[in-house]
Amino acid sequence: MSIIEDIKDTFRQPNNTLKQLILINVVVFVVLIVARLVLTLTVGPHLYNLLMSYIALPSYPASLLVRPWTLITYFFTHEGFLHILFNMLNLYWFGQLIREYLGDKRLLSLYILGGLAGGVLFVLFFNFIPYFADRALGASMIGASACVLAIVVAAATLLPNFTFSLILIGPVKIKYIALFLVILSMSGAVGDNAGGNIAHLGGALIGWVFIKQLQRGSDMGRPIHATFGFFGNLLKRKPKLKVTHRGGGGFSRRSTNGTSSAAAASYPGKPSQHEIDRILDKISSSGYESLSKEEKQKLFQASQKD
Missing domain, CATH: 1.20.1540.10 (Rhomboid-like)
Incomplete structure (x- = not known):
């Protein structure tokens, strides 16, 4: 390569x-x-x-x-x-x-x-x-x-x-x-x-x-973040949406890859700001090693979704 x-x-x-x-x-x-x-x-x-x-x-x-x-x-x-x-x-x-x-x-x-x-x-x-x-x-x-x-x-x-x-x-x-x-x-x-x-x-x-x-x-x-997000969205090509009929009589929007937009938008809830502040305070006072497995996971989730 x-x-x-x-x-x-x-x-x-x-x-x-x-x-x-x-x-x-x-x-x-x-x-x-x-x-x-x-x-x-x-x-x-x-x-x-x-x-x-x-x-x-x-x-x-x-x-x-x-x-x-x-x-x-x-x-x-x-x-x-x-x-x-x-x-x-x-x-x-x-x-x-x-x-x-x-x-x-x-x-x-x-x-x-x-x-x-x-x-x-x-x-x-x-x-x-x-x-x-x-x-x-x-x-x-x-x-x-x-x-x-x-x-x-x-x-x-x-x-x-x-x-x-x-x-x-x-x-x-x-x-x-x-x-x-x-x-x-x-x-x-x-x-x-x-x-x-x-x-x-x-x-x-x-x-x-x-x-x-x-x-x-x-x-x-x-x-x-907002500046990079703005220019990033300008450069991204939005997927074309198709309207498909559902069995229950309603309609839903689907992207060209067939995934429901409602399903694509759903994700697990991220930790609250209060939880993150508490974890950061704990790191400052006792170090990262003092965090529990659950706290480390919350910190990671916050860093990925902010």
Whole structure:
């Protein structure tokens, strides 16, 4: 099977958000490597720099106004190998936790909201904080670090006592890993990569707020879900319905595959928000392992049907 077919299969599979996010980042990274090589050897580096200016997030508001899409494209873009490597490893490790306990939709919401928050904070700091004023013009940012740190902090807020086994260190609770990454970003906020580290802090803040709001019964990702649902419905082809006569004298609508629309719409009732909040609180205080089999099943049902 070709690489193209492998990529298509990744996007055809349902509930596969984590792999899809990683794949998008990797594909963009590889395309930029090829583009940089080809353009530099043929017409010079200026054309590659022009290309990057259309996908990197500018700090200058006037540039952002004419290229608003960069508020999204920047967090799928990497140039350094170590940059994308560490981002994708952290996305995979911590994304697995969010995906397992909260579902694919909330993983996607955290990624996008973290990136947006990081980008907005980057622009605000470079235009309203005097220390960065002389750097604002011409500064730009790429990388998924803000998105990844949002997921890291969200996982640590939800499951603070969950442990990872780190090489040469051993088991470490993820709340300490998240704390270390946040402090590292704070220390770099006045360094050479000040803009990137400021964005990290924006992502971290969103990750913490997202889980706290979710535990209070409010899902910050609903606008993201609604947006993707809207465009997803536009792309889906609605099945043709046929009216068939029933033996009892009535009529029912049937899709072209012969399944009754009433039967297709029925599904088991999902857990109430109160039950989910209670389960999330229990995870935060005692860890996922403390849940009963029934509670784990309810959490899984909620993640699939939200």
